[in-house]
Amino acid sequence: MVKVLQPGFYSSIQDLGRYGYQNYGVPLSGVMDRYASTIANTLLGNTSDSPVLEITMAGPILEFCTSTLICISGANMEPALNKTPIQNNKALEVKRGDVLSFGKLNCGFRAYLAVLGGFQTASVMGSFSMYQGITNQISIGKGDELTIHSIPSPAKKRHAVMRVNNDYLKANSLGVFKGPEFDLLSEEQQKALWSTTFTVSKYNNRMAYQLEEPLENTLAPIITSLVLPGTVQLTPSGQLIILMRDCQTTGGYPRILQLKASAIDVLSQKFAGNSINFKLRNI
Amino acid sequence: MPFKLSYKRFGEQAILVEWPKHIDEDILSDLLLFKKKLTTHYEGAAVQINHAYNSILIDYERVNFRFGDEVAALKQVYKTNVTESRLAHNLWKIPVCYNKVFGIDLEALSEVKNITEEEIIQRHTKVTYTVYFIGFLPGFLYLGGLEETLHMPRKATPRLQIEKGAVAIGGNQTGVYPNASPGGWHIIGNSPINFFDITKDCPCFAKAGDRIQFVPVDLKVYEGIKALVDAGVYQLESEVLHG
Secondary structure, eight states, X not given: OEEEEEOOSEEEEEOSOOOSOGGGTOOXXXXXXXXXXXXXXXXXXXXXXXXXXXXESSOOEEEESSOEXXXXXXXXXXXXXXXXXXXXXOOEEEOTTOEEEOOOOOEEEEEEEEETTOOOOOOBTTBOOOOBTTBSOSSOOTTOEEOOOOOOSSOOOOOOOOOOOOGGGTOOEEEEEEOTTGGGSOHXXXXXXXXXXXXXXXXXXXSEEEESSOOOOOOOOOSSEEOOTTEEEEOTTSOEEEEOTXXXXXXXXXXXXXXXXXXXXXXXXXXXXXXXXXXXXXX | OOOOXXXXXXXXXXXXXXXXXXXXXXXXXXXXXXXXXXXHHTTTSSOEEEEOSSEEEEEOTTSOOOHHHHHHHHHHHHHOOOSOOOOEEEEEEEEEBOOTTTOXXXXXXXXXXXXXXHHHHHHHHHSOEEXXXXXSSTTOEEEEOOOGGGOBOOOSSOEEEEXXXXXXXXXXXXXXXXXXXXXXXXXXXXXXXXSOOTTSSSOOSOOTTOEEEEEEOOHHHHHHHHHHHHTTOOOOEEEEEEO
16 A cells, blocks of 8 residues: 655546547546656556556655555656655665655656556546546545555565666657648648747646647637547637547547647646647658 | 548547538438447457547557558448348436526526527427437537527636536537536536436446437426435436337
Protein backbone atom coordinates (compact mmCIF):
# COMPACT_ATOMS: atom_id res chain seq x y z
CA MET A 1 0.00 0.00 0.00
CA VAL A 2 1.12 3.57 -0.70
CA LYS A 3 -0.10 6.36 1.55
CA VAL A 4 -0.69 9.79 0.02
CA LEU A 5 0.79 12.37 2.42
CA GLN A 6 0.32 15.18 -0.13
CA PRO A 7 -1.40 14.70 -3.51
CA GLY A 8 0.62 17.30 -5.44
CA PHE A 9 -1.03 19.61 -7.99
CA TYR A 10 -2.96 16.93 -9.88
CA SER A 11 -2.05 13.25 -9.78
CA SER A 12 -4.26 10.49 -11.14
CA ILE A 13 -4.03 6.77 -11.82
CA GLN A 14 -3.98 6.03 -15.55
CA ASP A 15 -3.40 3.03 -17.79
CA LEU A 16 -3.61 2.87 -21.59
CA GLY A 17 -7.30 3.74 -21.58
CA ARG A 18 -10.87 2.53 -21.50
CA TYR A 19 -11.73 0.77 -24.75
CA GLY A 20 -15.07 -0.54 -25.91
CA TYR A 21 -17.39 2.06 -24.37
CA GLN A 22 -17.04 4.93 -26.82
CA ASN A 23 -20.49 4.05 -28.24
CA TYR A 24 -21.89 5.15 -24.88
CA GLY A 25 -20.02 8.45 -25.01
CA VAL A 26 -17.25 7.30 -22.66
CA PRO A 27 -13.86 8.97 -23.33
CA LEU A 28 -10.79 6.83 -23.98
CA SER A 29 -8.73 8.42 -21.17
CA GLY A 30 -5.38 6.85 -20.23
CA VAL A 31 -1.90 8.29 -19.76
CA MET A 32 -1.20 11.53 -21.64
CA ASP A 33 2.42 10.61 -22.45
CA ARG A 34 2.53 6.96 -23.48
CA TYR A 35 6.22 7.02 -24.23
CA ALA A 36 7.09 7.92 -20.63
CA SER A 37 4.63 5.52 -18.98
CA THR A 38 5.81 2.69 -21.22
CA ILE A 39 9.44 3.30 -20.22
CA ALA A 40 8.59 3.34 -16.52
CA ASN A 41 6.58 0.12 -16.80
CA THR A 42 9.07 -1.65 -19.05
CA LEU A 43 12.03 -0.94 -16.76
CA LEU A 44 10.14 -2.74 -13.99
CA GLY A 45 9.18 -5.66 -16.23
CA ASN A 46 5.51 -4.60 -16.10
CA THR A 47 3.21 -4.88 -19.11
CA SER A 48 2.83 -1.48 -20.78
CA ASP A 49 -0.85 -1.25 -19.77
CA SER A 50 -0.07 -1.48 -16.02
CA PRO A 51 -1.67 1.40 -14.10
CA VAL A 52 0.77 4.20 -13.22
CA LEU A 53 0.47 7.47 -11.32
CA GLU A 54 0.41 10.44 -13.68
CA ILE A 55 1.90 13.42 -11.87
CA THR A 56 1.19 16.91 -13.20
CA MET A 57 3.38 19.98 -12.61
CA ALA A 58 4.06 19.51 -8.87
CA GLY A 59 4.65 16.09 -7.36
CA PRO A 60 3.02 14.35 -4.40
CA ILE A 61 4.59 13.09 -1.19
CA LEU A 62 4.06 9.35 -0.87
CA GLU A 63 4.87 6.92 1.92
CA PHE A 64 5.41 3.30 0.96
CA CYS A 65 3.88 0.89 3.47
CA THR A 66 4.99 -2.05 1.31
CA SER A 67 8.39 -2.82 -0.18
CA THR A 68 8.41 -2.68 -3.94
CA LEU A 69 10.31 -1.51 -7.00
CA ILE A 70 9.54 1.86 -8.54
CA CYS A 71 10.52 3.74 -11.66
CA ILE A 72 9.82 7.36 -12.59
CA SER A 73 9.83 8.64 -16.15
CA GLY A 74 8.70 11.66 -18.18
CA ALA A 75 9.08 15.15 -16.70
CA ASN A 76 12.02 15.83 -14.42
CA MET A 77 10.63 16.98 -11.07
CA GLU A 78 13.68 16.34 -8.87
CA PRO A 79 12.39 13.13 -7.27
CA ALA A 80 13.90 12.15 -3.91
CA LEU A 81 13.65 9.07 -1.73
CA ASN A 82 13.93 9.95 1.97
CA LYS A 83 15.19 13.33 0.76
CA THR A 84 18.06 11.79 -1.21
CA PRO A 85 17.83 12.68 -4.92
CA ILE A 86 17.02 9.78 -7.26
CA GLN A 87 17.10 9.48 -11.03
CA ASN A 88 14.37 9.18 -13.61
CA ASN A 89 14.30 6.11 -15.87
CA LYS A 90 15.90 3.80 -13.34
CA ALA A 91 14.33 0.94 -11.40
CA LEU A 92 14.81 1.44 -7.66
CA GLU A 93 13.97 -0.61 -4.62
CA VAL A 94 11.89 1.09 -1.93
CA LYS A 95 11.35 -0.30 1.53
CA ARG A 96 8.46 -0.09 3.93
CA GLY A 97 8.48 3.39 5.48
CA ASP A 98 10.36 5.08 2.63
CA VAL A 99 9.02 8.47 1.56
CA LEU A 100 9.06 9.62 -2.05
CA SER A 101 8.88 13.35 -2.70
CA PHE A 102 9.40 15.72 -5.59
CA GLY A 103 11.04 19.12 -5.97
CA LYS A 104 11.15 21.65 -8.73
CA LEU A 105 9.75 21.12 -12.21
CA ASN A 106 12.87 21.23 -14.38
CA CYS A 107 11.80 19.84 -17.68
CA GLY A 108 8.45 18.67 -19.07
CA PHE A 109 5.06 18.83 -17.32
CA ARG A 110 3.99 15.27 -16.48
CA ALA A 111 5.96 12.56 -14.69
CA TYR A 112 4.95 8.90 -14.37
CA LEU A 113 5.46 6.72 -11.32
CA ALA A 114 5.28 2.98 -11.94
CA VAL A 115 5.35 0.36 -9.19
CA LEU A 116 6.04 -3.33 -9.60
CA GLY A 117 2.84 -4.94 -10.91
CA GLY A 118 1.07 -1.59 -11.26
CA PHE A 119 -1.28 0.28 -8.91
CA GLN A 120 -4.29 -1.82 -7.91
CA THR A 121 -6.99 0.83 -7.57
CA ALA A 122 -10.57 0.33 -8.75
CA SER A 123 -11.03 -0.89 -12.32
CA VAL A 124 -14.23 0.35 -13.97
CA MET A 125 -15.27 -0.77 -17.47
CA GLY A 126 -11.99 -2.52 -18.03
CA SER A 127 -9.70 0.35 -17.08
CA PHE A 128 -8.04 1.86 -14.03
CA SER A 129 -7.94 5.33 -15.62
CA MET A 130 -9.60 7.90 -13.37
CA TYR A 131 -12.31 9.95 -15.03
CA GLN A 132 -15.19 12.05 -13.70
CA GLY A 133 -18.44 10.12 -13.47
CA ILE A 134 -16.77 6.79 -14.23
CA THR A 135 -14.40 6.19 -11.32
CA ASN A 136 -15.19 7.37 -7.78
CA GLN A 137 -12.16 9.62 -7.74
CA ILE A 138 -10.75 11.82 -10.48
CA SER A 139 -7.40 12.32 -8.76
CA ILE A 140 -5.64 11.09 -5.65
CA GLY A 141 -6.26 12.95 -2.40
CA LYS A 142 -4.46 13.48 0.87
CA GLY A 143 -4.75 10.41 3.12
CA ASP A 144 -5.65 8.03 0.27
CA GLU A 145 -4.20 4.54 0.48
CA LEU A 146 -3.30 3.16 -2.93
CA THR A 147 -3.11 -0.61 -3.08
CA ILE A 148 -0.01 -2.16 -4.63
CA HIS A 149 1.30 -5.71 -4.72
CA SER A 150 3.61 -6.63 -1.90
CA ILE A 151 6.80 -8.31 -2.98
CA PRO A 152 9.18 -10.49 -1.00
CA SER A 153 11.97 -8.48 0.59
CA PRO A 154 14.68 -8.04 -0.50
CA ALA A 155 13.31 -7.54 -3.97
CA LYS A 156 14.86 -9.34 -6.87
CA LYS A 157 17.31 -6.89 -8.36
CA ARG A 158 16.49 -5.54 -11.78
CA HIS A 159 19.37 -4.60 -13.98
CA ALA A 160 17.36 -3.60 -16.99
CA VAL A 161 19.14 -0.90 -18.91
CA MET A 162 17.36 1.05 -21.59
CA ARG A 163 18.50 3.92 -23.70
CA VAL A 164 15.95 6.60 -22.98
CA ASN A 165 15.82 9.51 -25.34
CA ASN A 166 14.52 12.52 -23.45
CA ASP A 167 14.89 14.98 -26.32
CA TYR A 168 11.14 14.92 -26.89
CA LEU A 169 10.65 16.75 -23.59
CA LYS A 170 12.23 19.81 -25.16
CA ALA A 171 10.84 19.37 -28.69
CA ASN A 172 8.30 21.90 -29.87
CA SER A 173 7.48 20.54 -33.27
CA LEU A 174 4.30 18.45 -33.52
CA GLY A 175 4.01 15.98 -36.39
CA VAL A 176 0.51 16.11 -37.86
CA PHE A 177 -1.62 14.67 -40.66
CA LYS A 178 -4.40 16.45 -42.50
CA GLY A 179 -7.72 16.15 -40.67
CA PRO A 180 -11.06 15.33 -42.35
CA GLU A 181 -11.89 19.04 -42.92
CA PHE A 182 -8.36 20.22 -43.78
CA ASP A 183 -9.15 20.66 -47.47
CA LEU A 184 -11.86 23.21 -46.64
CA LEU A 185 -9.17 25.63 -45.44
CA SER A 186 -8.03 28.35 -47.82
CA GLU A 187 -4.45 28.45 -49.02
CA GLU A 188 -3.73 31.37 -46.67
CA GLN A 189 -5.18 29.50 -43.71
CA GLN A 190 -3.05 26.46 -44.53
CA LYS A 191 0.04 28.62 -44.87
CA ALA A 192 -0.67 30.26 -41.51
CA LEU A 193 -0.98 26.82 -39.90
CA TRP A 194 2.53 25.82 -40.98
CA SER A 195 4.24 29.15 -40.40
CA THR A 196 2.77 30.26 -37.06
CA THR A 197 4.49 29.53 -33.78
CA PHE A 198 1.59 28.83 -31.45
CA THR A 199 1.54 29.35 -27.68
CA VAL A 200 -0.12 26.89 -25.28
CA SER A 201 -2.83 28.85 -23.41
CA LYS A 202 -3.68 28.50 -19.73
CA TYR A 203 -6.66 26.39 -20.81
CA ASN A 204 -4.79 23.12 -21.01
CA ASN A 205 -5.71 19.92 -19.24
CA ARG A 206 -6.30 16.21 -19.85
CA MET A 207 -9.30 16.99 -22.09
CA ALA A 208 -7.78 19.56 -24.40
CA TYR A 209 -5.05 22.12 -25.03
CA GLN A 210 -6.17 25.49 -26.38
CA LEU A 211 -3.70 27.60 -28.33
CA GLU A 212 -3.48 31.37 -27.97
CA GLU A 213 -2.95 32.56 -31.53
CA PRO A 214 -6.22 32.43 -33.48
CA LEU A 215 -6.43 31.37 -37.11
CA GLU A 216 -8.71 33.51 -39.22
CA ASN A 217 -11.74 31.28 -39.70
CA THR A 218 -14.53 31.26 -42.22
CA LEU A 219 -15.50 27.58 -41.90
CA ALA A 220 -18.99 26.74 -40.72
CA PRO A 221 -19.42 24.22 -37.91
CA ILE A 222 -19.87 20.63 -39.11
CA ILE A 223 -22.66 18.19 -38.32
CA THR A 224 -21.54 16.64 -35.03
CA SER A 225 -19.03 13.93 -35.91
CA LEU A 226 -16.37 11.75 -34.33
CA VAL A 227 -13.10 12.92 -32.82
CA LEU A 228 -10.04 11.23 -31.31
CA PRO A 229 -7.27 12.26 -28.94
CA GLY A 230 -4.96 14.37 -31.09
CA THR A 231 -7.72 15.91 -33.22
CA VAL A 232 -7.14 19.65 -33.81
CA GLN A 233 -10.44 21.56 -33.96
CA LEU A 234 -11.00 25.05 -35.32
CA THR A 235 -13.72 26.96 -33.45
CA PRO A 236 -15.89 29.70 -35.00
CA SER A 237 -13.79 32.36 -33.25
CA GLY A 238 -10.63 30.91 -34.85
CA GLN A 239 -9.32 29.28 -31.68
CA LEU A 240 -7.40 26.05 -32.16
CA ILE A 241 -8.24 23.29 -29.70
CA ILE A 242 -6.12 20.14 -29.58
CA LEU A 243 -8.08 17.30 -28.04
CA MET A 244 -6.24 15.12 -25.55
CA ARG A 245 -6.84 11.75 -23.85
CA ASP A 246 -9.96 12.69 -21.83
CA CYS A 247 -11.70 14.31 -24.81
CA GLN A 248 -15.34 13.75 -25.69
CA THR A 249 -16.08 11.13 -28.32
CA THR A 250 -17.86 13.58 -30.67
CA GLY A 251 -17.55 17.23 -31.64
CA GLY A 252 -19.04 19.81 -33.98
CA TYR A 253 -16.01 21.90 -34.96
CA PRO A 254 -14.06 21.32 -38.19
CA ARG A 255 -11.22 18.81 -37.61
CA ILE A 256 -8.37 20.37 -39.50
CA LEU A 257 -5.41 18.30 -38.26
CA GLN A 258 -4.69 15.04 -36.52
CA LEU A 259 -1.60 14.73 -34.32
CA LYS A 260 0.74 11.80 -34.76
CA ALA A 261 0.59 9.54 -31.71
CA SER A 262 4.13 10.61 -30.77
CA ALA A 263 3.10 14.29 -31.00
CA ILE A 264 0.48 13.69 -28.27
CA ASP A 265 3.38 12.59 -26.04
CA VAL A 266 5.30 15.77 -26.90
CA LEU A 267 2.31 18.06 -26.25
CA SER A 268 1.55 16.30 -22.93
CA GLN A 269 4.84 17.69 -21.63
CA LYS A 270 3.91 21.29 -22.50
CA PHE A 271 2.27 23.92 -20.31
CA ALA A 272 0.93 27.49 -20.56
CA GLY A 273 3.36 29.77 -22.37
CA ASN A 274 5.26 27.01 -24.19
CA SER A 275 5.66 27.32 -27.95
CA ILE A 276 4.70 24.71 -30.51
CA ASN A 277 4.46 24.47 -34.27
CA PHE A 278 2.87 22.00 -36.66
CA LYS A 279 4.84 19.95 -39.19
CA LEU A 280 2.92 18.10 -41.89
CA ARG A 281 3.91 14.44 -42.15
CA ASN A 282 3.06 11.85 -44.74
CA ILE A 283 1.57 8.62 -43.61
CA MET B 1 -30.66 2.34 -51.45
CA PRO B 2 -26.88 2.47 -51.19
CA PHE B 3 -25.32 5.89 -50.58
CA LYS B 4 -22.12 7.22 -52.06
CA LEU B 5 -19.70 6.96 -49.16
CA SER B 6 -16.31 8.57 -48.72
CA TYR B 7 -13.44 6.83 -46.95
CA LYS B 8 -10.85 9.09 -45.32
CA ARG B 9 -7.77 8.29 -43.39
CA PHE B 10 -8.02 9.82 -39.89
CA GLY B 11 -4.52 9.98 -38.44
CA GLU B 12 -2.27 6.93 -38.24
CA GLN B 13 -4.82 4.67 -36.72
CA ALA B 14 -8.33 5.21 -38.03
CA ILE B 15 -10.64 5.37 -41.03
CA LEU B 16 -13.57 7.77 -41.23
CA VAL B 17 -16.50 6.70 -43.39
CA GLU B 18 -18.82 9.56 -44.34
CA TRP B 19 -22.37 9.70 -45.71
CA PRO B 20 -23.84 12.79 -47.40
CA LYS B 21 -23.90 15.72 -44.97
CA HIS B 22 -27.52 15.60 -43.80
CA ILE B 23 -29.25 14.49 -40.68
CA ASP B 24 -31.92 12.04 -41.71
CA GLU B 25 -33.35 8.68 -40.80
CA ASP B 26 -32.51 6.98 -44.09
CA ILE B 27 -28.85 7.73 -43.50
CA LEU B 28 -29.17 6.55 -39.91
CA SER B 29 -30.71 3.20 -40.96
CA ASP B 30 -28.09 2.65 -43.67
CA LEU B 31 -25.31 3.60 -41.28
CA LEU B 32 -26.56 1.32 -38.48
CA LEU B 33 -26.88 -1.59 -40.90
CA PHE B 34 -23.30 -1.04 -42.12
CA LYS B 35 -22.12 -0.75 -38.55
CA LYS B 36 -23.81 -4.04 -37.68
CA LYS B 37 -22.10 -5.77 -40.61
CA LEU B 38 -18.77 -4.24 -39.58
CA THR B 39 -19.20 -5.48 -36.02
CA THR B 40 -19.60 -9.01 -37.41
CA HIS B 41 -16.71 -8.50 -39.86
CA TYR B 42 -14.35 -7.43 -37.07
CA GLU B 43 -15.64 -9.83 -34.43
CA GLY B 44 -12.85 -10.77 -32.02
CA ALA B 45 -10.47 -8.07 -33.31
CA ALA B 46 -9.43 -5.15 -31.09
CA VAL B 47 -11.09 -2.69 -33.47
CA GLN B 48 -13.35 0.08 -32.14
CA ILE B 49 -16.33 1.19 -34.21
CA ASN B 50 -18.25 4.33 -33.30
CA HIS B 51 -20.72 6.49 -35.20
CA ALA B 52 -22.32 9.93 -35.23
CA TYR B 53 -25.04 11.50 -37.46
CA ASN B 54 -23.44 10.76 -40.82
CA SER B 55 -20.14 9.08 -40.12
CA ILE B 56 -18.56 5.91 -38.78
CA LEU B 57 -15.09 5.92 -37.27
CA ILE B 58 -13.15 2.68 -37.27
CA ASP B 59 -10.22 2.82 -34.87
CA TYR B 60 -7.43 0.30 -35.57
CA GLU B 61 -5.12 1.65 -32.90
CA ARG B 62 -4.48 -1.73 -31.36
CA VAL B 63 -4.14 -3.78 -34.55
CA ASN B 64 -1.99 -3.47 -37.66
CA PHE B 65 -3.79 -2.26 -40.75
CA ARG B 66 -3.06 -1.04 -44.26
CA PHE B 67 -5.31 1.78 -45.37
CA GLY B 68 -5.77 0.73 -49.01
CA ASP B 69 -6.49 -2.93 -48.24
CA GLU B 70 -8.81 -2.05 -45.42
CA VAL B 71 -10.87 0.43 -47.47
CA ALA B 72 -11.29 -2.25 -50.15
CA ALA B 73 -12.53 -4.67 -47.49
CA LEU B 74 -14.89 -2.03 -46.05
CA LYS B 75 -16.41 -1.34 -49.48
CA GLN B 76 -16.99 -5.07 -49.89
CA VAL B 77 -18.72 -5.28 -46.52
CA TYR B 78 -20.93 -2.28 -47.40
CA LYS B 79 -22.07 -4.03 -50.60
CA THR B 80 -22.84 -7.33 -48.89
CA ASN B 81 -26.53 -8.03 -48.66
CA VAL B 82 -27.97 -9.38 -45.50
CA THR B 83 -31.41 -10.87 -45.58
CA GLU B 84 -32.39 -9.70 -42.13
CA SER B 85 -31.92 -5.99 -42.67
CA ARG B 86 -34.47 -4.58 -40.27
CA LEU B 87 -33.21 -3.87 -36.78
CA ALA B 88 -35.70 -3.96 -33.93
CA HIS B 89 -35.94 -0.78 -31.90
CA ASN B 90 -37.45 0.22 -28.61
CA LEU B 91 -39.68 3.15 -27.83
CA TRP B 92 -38.79 4.46 -24.39
CA LYS B 93 -41.25 6.53 -22.35
CA ILE B 94 -39.19 8.95 -20.31
CA PRO B 95 -40.89 10.68 -17.37
CA VAL B 96 -40.08 14.38 -17.18
CA CYS B 97 -41.19 16.90 -14.57
CA TYR B 98 -41.64 20.32 -16.20
CA ASN B 99 -42.37 22.00 -12.84
CA LYS B 100 -40.70 25.40 -12.44
CA VAL B 101 -38.49 23.93 -9.72
CA PHE B 102 -36.65 22.24 -12.60
CA GLY B 103 -37.75 24.15 -15.70
CA ILE B 104 -35.76 27.24 -14.85
CA ASP B 105 -35.71 28.59 -18.41
CA LEU B 106 -39.35 27.82 -19.28
CA GLU B 107 -40.57 31.33 -18.50
CA ALA B 108 -37.85 33.08 -20.54
CA LEU B 109 -38.37 30.65 -23.41
CA SER B 110 -42.12 31.28 -23.33
CA GLU B 111 -41.54 35.05 -23.57
CA VAL B 112 -39.04 34.85 -26.44
CA LYS B 113 -41.16 32.35 -28.38
CA ASN B 114 -44.43 34.04 -27.50
CA ILE B 115 -46.09 30.72 -26.68
CA THR B 116 -47.36 29.63 -23.28
CA GLU B 117 -45.32 27.34 -21.05
CA GLU B 118 -48.10 24.73 -21.33
CA GLU B 119 -47.81 24.90 -25.10
CA ILE B 120 -44.00 24.41 -24.93
CA ILE B 121 -44.49 21.32 -22.77
CA GLN B 122 -47.24 20.02 -25.04
CA ARG B 123 -45.06 20.45 -28.16
CA HIS B 124 -42.05 18.89 -26.43
CA THR B 125 -43.98 15.79 -25.32
CA LYS B 126 -46.14 15.05 -28.36
CA VAL B 127 -43.18 14.15 -30.62
CA THR B 128 -41.40 10.81 -30.83
CA TYR B 129 -37.66 11.50 -31.00
CA THR B 130 -35.07 9.32 -32.73
CA VAL B 131 -31.81 8.41 -30.99
CA TYR B 132 -29.00 9.05 -33.49
CA PHE B 133 -26.00 8.32 -31.31
CA ILE B 134 -24.50 8.83 -27.85
CA GLY B 135 -21.74 11.39 -27.34
CA PHE B 136 -20.72 14.64 -25.60
CA LEU B 137 -21.05 13.09 -22.13
CA PRO B 138 -21.29 9.40 -21.16
CA GLY B 139 -24.98 8.59 -21.74
CA PHE B 140 -25.95 11.80 -23.59
CA LEU B 141 -28.41 10.89 -26.36
CA TYR B 142 -28.37 12.92 -29.56
CA LEU B 143 -32.06 13.14 -30.47
CA GLY B 144 -33.64 14.15 -33.75
CA GLY B 145 -37.16 15.46 -34.15
CA LEU B 146 -37.47 18.63 -32.07
CA GLU B 147 -40.34 20.73 -33.40
CA GLU B 148 -39.09 23.80 -35.24
CA THR B 149 -41.09 26.24 -33.14
CA LEU B 150 -39.01 25.12 -30.15
CA HIS B 151 -35.61 25.70 -31.76
CA MET B 152 -33.62 28.18 -29.69
CA PRO B 153 -29.99 29.31 -30.06
CA ARG B 154 -27.71 28.26 -27.21
CA LYS B 155 -27.08 30.72 -24.40
CA ALA B 156 -24.20 33.09 -25.12
CA THR B 157 -22.68 32.26 -21.74
CA PRO B 158 -23.01 28.63 -20.64
CA ARG B 159 -24.04 27.79 -17.09
CA LEU B 160 -21.21 26.38 -15.01
CA GLN B 161 -23.40 23.67 -13.55
CA ILE B 162 -26.44 22.00 -15.01
CA GLU B 163 -28.16 19.42 -12.81
CA LYS B 164 -28.14 15.71 -13.57
CA GLY B 165 -31.35 14.80 -15.42
CA ALA B 166 -31.91 18.32 -16.80
CA VAL B 167 -34.05 18.27 -19.95
CA ALA B 168 -32.95 21.04 -22.25
CA ILE B 169 -33.16 22.65 -25.67
CA GLY B 170 -30.11 23.89 -27.59
CA GLY B 171 -30.29 25.03 -31.21
CA ASN B 172 -32.40 22.47 -33.09
CA GLN B 173 -31.75 19.76 -30.53
CA THR B 174 -33.20 18.56 -27.27
CA GLY B 175 -31.61 16.23 -24.75
CA VAL B 176 -31.17 15.10 -21.18
CA TYR B 177 -27.97 15.77 -19.21
CA PRO B 178 -26.98 12.32 -17.86
CA ASN B 179 -24.78 13.91 -15.21
CA ALA B 180 -24.08 17.36 -13.78
CA SER B 181 -22.05 19.35 -16.29
CA PRO B 182 -21.48 22.86 -17.59
CA GLY B 183 -23.75 23.64 -20.52
CA GLY B 184 -25.36 26.32 -22.66
CA TRP B 185 -28.78 24.79 -23.30
CA HIS B 186 -32.15 26.11 -22.05
CA ILE B 187 -33.49 23.97 -19.24
CA ILE B 188 -37.19 23.14 -19.34
CA GLY B 189 -37.50 20.17 -16.97
CA ASN B 190 -35.84 17.21 -15.29
CA SER B 191 -36.03 13.45 -15.65
CA PRO B 192 -35.50 11.15 -12.63
CA ILE B 193 -34.19 8.37 -14.89
CA ASN B 194 -30.52 7.27 -14.96
CA PHE B 195 -29.23 7.63 -18.50
CA PHE B 196 -25.83 6.21 -17.65
CA ASP B 197 -25.24 3.41 -15.16
CA ILE B 198 -21.64 2.30 -14.75
CA THR B 199 -22.67 -0.82 -12.84
CA LYS B 200 -24.33 -2.27 -15.97
CA ASP B 201 -22.59 -4.09 -18.83
CA CYS B 202 -24.71 -1.97 -21.15
CA PRO B 203 -24.51 1.34 -19.28
CA CYS B 204 -27.19 3.03 -21.42
CA PHE B 205 -30.69 1.56 -21.81
CA ALA B 206 -31.20 3.32 -25.15
CA LYS B 207 -29.24 2.69 -28.34
CA ALA B 208 -28.99 4.38 -31.71
CA GLY B 209 -32.16 3.85 -33.73
CA ASP B 210 -34.40 3.68 -30.64
CA ARG B 211 -37.22 6.17 -30.11
CA ILE B 212 -37.81 8.38 -27.09
CA GLN B 213 -40.99 10.04 -25.90
CA PHE B 214 -41.13 12.41 -22.96
CA VAL B 215 -44.07 11.90 -20.60
CA PRO B 216 -44.98 14.82 -18.33
CA VAL B 217 -45.25 13.99 -14.63
CA ASP B 218 -45.94 16.22 -11.63
CA LEU B 219 -43.54 16.80 -8.77
CA LYS B 220 -45.08 14.11 -6.58
CA VAL B 221 -44.85 11.41 -9.25
CA TYR B 222 -41.30 12.60 -10.04
CA GLU B 223 -40.25 12.11 -6.39
CA GLY B 224 -41.85 8.66 -6.34
CA ILE B 225 -40.03 7.55 -9.49
CA LYS B 226 -36.77 9.02 -8.24
CA ALA B 227 -37.01 6.98 -5.02
CA LEU B 228 -37.54 3.81 -7.06
CA VAL B 229 -34.66 4.68 -9.42
CA ASP B 230 -32.35 5.31 -6.46
CA ALA B 231 -33.37 1.97 -4.98
CA GLY B 232 -32.58 0.35 -8.35
CA VAL B 233 -36.08 -1.08 -8.83
CA TYR B 234 -37.73 1.32 -11.30
CA GLN B 235 -38.93 -0.29 -14.52
CA LEU B 236 -38.84 2.11 -17.44
CA GLU B 237 -41.86 1.78 -19.73
CA SER B 238 -40.98 0.69 -23.25
CA GLU B 239 -42.36 -1.07 -26.32
CA VAL B 240 -40.61 -2.84 -29.18
CA LEU B 241 -40.95 -1.33 -32.63
CA HIS B 242 -40.13 -3.26 -35.78
CA GLY B 243 -38.43 -1.65 -38.71
